[in-house]
Amino acid sequence: MNTYNINKGIGRTVEFKGLKAQYLFIFAGGLLGILILVMILYIAGTSSYICLFLGTGGASLIVWQTFSLNRKYGEYGLMKIGAKKRHPRCIICRKPVRRYLRSTAKSSIV
Numbered sequence: 001m002n003t004y005n006i007n008k009g010i011g012r013t014v015e016f017k018g019l020k021a022q023y024l025f026i027f028a029g030g031l032l033g034i035l036i037l038v039m040i041l042y043i044a045g046t047s048s049y050i051c052l053f054l055g056t057g058g059a060s061l062i063v064w065q066t067f068s069l070n071r072k073y074g075e076y077g078l079m080k081i082g083a084k085k086r087h088p089r090c091i092i093c094r095k096p097v098r099r100y101l102r103s104t105a106k107s108s109i110v
Contacts, residue, residue, distance in 0.1 A: 013075060022078055023070045030062035 004016065013021050038055040042048070073081065 019066065019070050020075045023066050026069075027062065027066045030066065031059055034058040034062060 014024060016024060019027055034055060037058070038051050041054065042051045069078070
């Protein structure tokens, strides 16, 4: 029987077979979602071959995509991408310049 080390020490991130941090949740959630989908389709009366094809195809896609994202973006990559999407690319100023000059002149007098 094989034994796998999940955590390698205090203060280090969780790692399993090369997957780190948030990719483990994506991996487990994706596989659980595929399993539930196949179970619902099988109970609904869908052909066993279709369920088998969707289950193996979906699971292999989840595994391949998760390891690809882990290799491409690294441990904190998905959080960096999320932060980059929320950060504005540019600041738009639609007020005329003279309005800024007037408001600073009033505040300097007081």
